[in-house]
Amino acid sequence: MPVLDGGGRGATTTFAQRNLGDALVTFESEAPLIEKEFGGGFEVIYPSRTILAENPVSVVDKVVDRRGTRKQAEAYLQFLYTDAGQEIAARHNLRPRSEKVLARYAKAFPKVNTFTVDEVFGGWTQAQKEHFNDGGLYDQVIAAAKAR
Numbered sequence: 001m002p003v004l005d006g007g008g009r010g011a012t013t014t015f016a017q018r019n020l021g022d023a024l025v026t027f028e029s030e031a032p033l034i035e036k037e038f039g040g041g042f043e044v045i046y047p048s049r050t051i052l053a054e055n056p057v058s059v060v061d062k063v064v065d066r067r068g069t070r071k072q073a074e075a076y077l078q079f080l081y082t083d084a085g086q087e088i089a090a091r092h093n094l095r096p097r098s099e100k101v102l103a104r105y106a107k108a109f110p111k112v113n114t115f116t117v118d119e120v121f122g123g124w125t126q127a128q129k130e131h132f133n134d135g136g137l138y139d140q141v142i143a144a145a146k147a148r
Helices: 008-016 030-038 061-067 070-080 083-091 099-104 117-121 124-132 137-147
Strands: 049-051 113-115
Touching: 008 030, 061 070, 070 083, 083 099, 117 124, 124 137
Parallel strands: 049 113
Antiparallel strands: none
């Protein structure tokens, strides 16, 4: 890996635009964007197992109370997981959680076996400590990459 970018979009640009690296590991939602932005010629390979990217959403009490937007925020939060909300997510390359919507987009979202942070890494607290705290595995990877 000639470059270790700080984020997914930067890594995509390095790989697809600057032609650096032999493979790009990224979110599946990036694949159609790469195709659209940089054209064809990229092969997308799905792993046999992958981590379930759970995008958390919440209503922040002090913000909605200060702005008077609690009703709208809670309605939006409830809408996200309806079939209509999941349809919008699927159209924007995000794997729907609704089995019904996922079935309609089966061609765009091949079946993959997923696991969660809780199942494999003992939860976010443990994963943070082991992988991302100072001196954790992420720091070790960065140090090894810089040493090359």
